[in-house]
Amino acid sequence: MTASLLPDFAAKILAGDRRALARAITLVESARADHRAQAAALLEALAPAGRQALRIGLSGTPGVGKSTFIESFGTMLIGQGLKVAVLAVDPSSARSGGSILGDKTRMERLSREPNAFIRPSPSQAHLGGVARRTREAVSLCEAAGFDVVLIETVGVGQSETLVAEMTDLFILLMAPAGGDELQGVKRGIMEMADMILVNKADGDLKPAAMRTVGDYAGALRLLRKRGQDPEGFPKALPVSALEEQGLIKAWEEMRTLADWRRENGHFERRRAAQARHWFESEVREGLLARLHTDPEIRARMQALGAAVSAGEAAPATAAAEMLSTLGL
Amino acid sequence: MTASLLPDFAAKILAGDRRALARAITLVESARADHRAQAAALLEALAPAGRQALRIGLSGTPGVGKSTFIESFGTMLIGQGLKVAVLAVDPSSARSGGSILGDKTRMERLSREPNAFIRPSPSQAHLGGVARRTREAVSLCEAAGFDVVLIETVGVGQSETLVAEMTDLFILLMAPAGGDELQGVKRGIMEMADMILVNKADGDLKPAAMRTVGDYAGALRLLRKRGQDPEGFPKALPVSALEEQGLIKAWEEMRTLADWRRENGHFERRRAAQARHWFESEVREGLLARLHTDPEIRARMQALGAAVSAGEAAPATAAAEMLSTLGL
Numbered sequence: 001m002t003a004s005l006l007p008d009f010a011a012k013i014l015a016g017d018r019r020a021l022a023r024a025i026t027l028v029e030s031a032r033a034d035h036r037a038q039a040a041a042l043l044e045a046l047a048p049a050g051r052q053a054l055r056i057g058l059s060g061t062p063g064v065g066k067s068t069f070i071e072s073f074g075t076m077l078i079g080q081g082l083k084v085a086v087l088a089v090d091p092s093s094a095r096s097g098g099s100i101l102g103d104k105t106r107m108e109r110l111s112r113e114p115n116a117f118i119r120p121s122p123s124q125a126h127l128g129g130v131a132r133r134t135r136e137a138v139s140l141c142e143a144a145g146f147d148v149v150l151i152e153t154v155g156v157g158q159s160e161t162l163v164a165e166m167t168d169l170f171i172l173l174m175a176p177a178g179g180d181e182l183q184g185v186k187r188g189i190m191e192m193a194d195m196i197l198v199n200k201a202d203g204d205l206k207p208a209a210m211r212t213v214g215d216y217a218g219a220l221r222l223l224r225k226r227g228q229d230p231e232g233f234p235k236a237l238p239v240s241a242l243e244e245q246g247l248i249k250a251w252e253e254m255r256t257l258a259d260w261r262r263e264n265g266h267f268e269r270r271r272a273a274q275a276r277h278w279f280e281s282e283v284r285e286g287l288l289a290r291l292h293t294d295p296e297i298r299a300r301m302q303a304l305g306a307a308v309s310a311g312e313a314a315p316a317t318a319a320a321e322m323l324s325t326l327g328l
Numbered sequence: 329m330t331a332s333l334l335p336d337f338a339a340k341i342l343a344g345d346r347r348a349l350a351r352a353i354t355l356v357e358s359a360r361a362d363h364r365a366q367a368a369a370l371l372e373a374l375a376p377a378g379r380q381a382l383r384i385g386l387s388g389t390p391g392v393g394k395s396t397f398i399e400s401f402g403t404m405l406i407g408q409g410l411k412v413a414v415l416a417v418d419p420s421s422a423r424s425g426g427s428i429l430g431d432k433t434r435m436e437r438l439s440r441e442p443n444a445f446i447r448p449s450p451s452q453a454h455l456g457g458v459a460r461r462t463r464e465a466v467s468l469c470e471a472a473g474f475d476v477v478l479i480e481t482v483g484v485g486q487s488e489t490l491v492a493e494m495t496d497l498f499i500l501l502m503a504p505a506g507g508d509e510l511q512g513v514k515r516g517i518m519e520m521a522d523m524i525l526v527n528k529a530d531g532d533l534k535p536a537a538m539r540t541v542g543d544y545a546g547a548l549r550l551l552r553k554r555g556q557d558p559e560g561f562p563k564a565l566p567v568s569a570l571e572e573q574g575l576i577k578a579w580e581e582m583r584t585l586a587d588w589r590r591e592n593g594h595f596e597r598r599r600a601a602q603a604r605h606w607f608e609s610e611v612r613e614g615l616l617a618r619l620h621t622d623p624e625i626r627a628r629m630q631a632l633g634a635a636v637s638a639g640e641a642a643p644a645t646a647a648a649e650m651l652s653t654l655g656l
Contacts, residue, residue: 305607
């Protein structure tokens with residue numbers, strides 16, 4: 001893309017062109033320096049539109065029914081006249097070369113909707129890279145006029161924290177379980193949750209699901225974020241993605257929470273803090289990238305590293321020398 | 329300390345003066361720029377002596393008997409004519425302001441030995457800071473002529489990885505347990521272990537301890553590090569810190585493993601890789617520190633961060649501006 005094509009590209013995204021959006025996300029996923037520059041220019045061009053979606057993070061361990069939930073929940077939202085984008089954060093996908101979203105066949109019905117946009121996780125090993133790509137992809141989806149951006153993640157390592165740090169609401173999807181299994185949920189992840197949805201509240205599992213909702217509701221009451229949650233939140237609710245039950249209720253509760261936070265200034269404060277965090281981590285990563293991208297600096301790092309390995313230089317001394325080379 | 333006092337200070341440490349060693353560790357723990365410079369000069373002055381200790385990492389969850397084990401194991405080593413230093417890595421100690429080692433009363437007998445040196449964990453929240461301080465403290469203990477440096481850590485977060493990355497042998501201390509509890513050990517930590525010691529192999533618990541040894545031995549066989557371990561390693565062994573049983577046997581096995589690795593070049597390769605890793609992380613931290621230490625840069629970060637928070641600048645744009653300020 002040459003600079004002269006940028007206004008046209010930006011206009012297409014603002015018009016909600018899904019193919020242009022997909023191309024733009026491919027651009028922000030690229031690590032090439034010229035692509036990075038184009039991506040920055042594009043995001044800059046789109047910023048004045050000031051469009052915002054409700055950003056919803058969704059986490060849950062494999063087997064809990066995340067794909068089915070997103071399919072049903074997304075279709076319900078579209079039925080309410082909303083445009084829905086689905087992104088995935090899966091730092092582990094680099095290993096298999098695949099993606100938790102696999103291909104779109106996992107959400108066949110949703111992917112056929114004109115008002116839906118589904119994007120699998122890119123295969124990138126580096127969590128920092130995944131974070132940047134996802135934050136930028138969210139901005140692009142917002143610019144393209146999506147009302148809700150769902151960011152899906154698997155319950156692996158730090159990916160929940162990452163998703164919670166870039167969304168307005170963080171939802172945990174759980175399976176029905178015995179009371180003693182409650183302990184299996186990491187406390188840190190429970191603390192991040194703005195809502196817990198217990199899926200599979202249908203058929204034989206319904207009684208267990210209702211019991212599980214009660215158990216989680218009790219646990220969540222203890223974890224209520226003072227000031228950030230209105231009375232009665234965070235809530236645990238039953239849903240059946242399969243039978244499409246409880247989805248509208250869950251959506252209403254999400255909106256109630258988001259509206260309350262907006263009215264009380266928490267929503268904007270959270271976004272402001274997230275934006276600042278994003279800025280700071282971009283600076284840190286840009287600074288560290290210098291060690292790898294500048295050929296002269298990289299060669300000096302290699303040479304000093306080899307001297308340290310060979311026992312010819314002390315690590316701290318070599319580091320001091322490197323830092324002085326960098327003008328520090 | 330002025331520069332003219334450095335040779336005298338270094339000489340005292342090389343002579344094994346424990347008070348000088350303690351002062352030197354206090355120096356490397358300091359974040360002050362002048363202290364950092366003095367610490368670097370001191371480490372540089374001590375390096376030519378080229379003294380090396382066997383660095384042993386020790387991890388185990390609270391209640392497993394780590395203090396008693398270090399007390400008994402350390403006293404046994406001293407009985408064999410060795411000098412023993414004990415350091416602690418506890419990134420969580422910042423919270424309580426305390427240290428996992430508490431004070432030396434936890435290891436009363438060992439702390440009275442002239443050939444022992446015990447140093448509690450400093451209260452630093454930042455894992456990177458703890459890592460640097462500990463690596464430098466290990467170098468100081470080696471220069472002071474200690475034969476064995478034991479680095480103790482609690483089973484919390486990333487501290488095991490950190491300790492495994494700065495030691496020659498990484499030992500897991502475990503309690504007797506039923507076979508089904510084996511699953512409770514994180515696989516990643518099992519994989520790092522060069523040896524598992526099952527403590528409390530005494531009294532009523534002895535049968536359970538022996539069964540646990542058998543269970544772990546089976547698990548470890550599956551995790552054998554090809555090429556890095558001789559036939560039969562990693563091993564699981566029973567010990568009783570309380571009754572001082574099995575400690576000499578455990579020490580002999582540690583030496584067998586360390587000697588084998590020395591003869592086969594693994595020992596030096598591991599140290600070389602660790603030194604290089606240390607160098608690289610020092611450079612990264614030094615680079616990032618610039619964002620906080622330089623007043624002009626810090627002020628610019630603050631201003632741009634505030635603009636991002638206020639929605640006046642996009643995070644990526646502000647980051648690009650900051651990086652160009654930094655000459656990147």
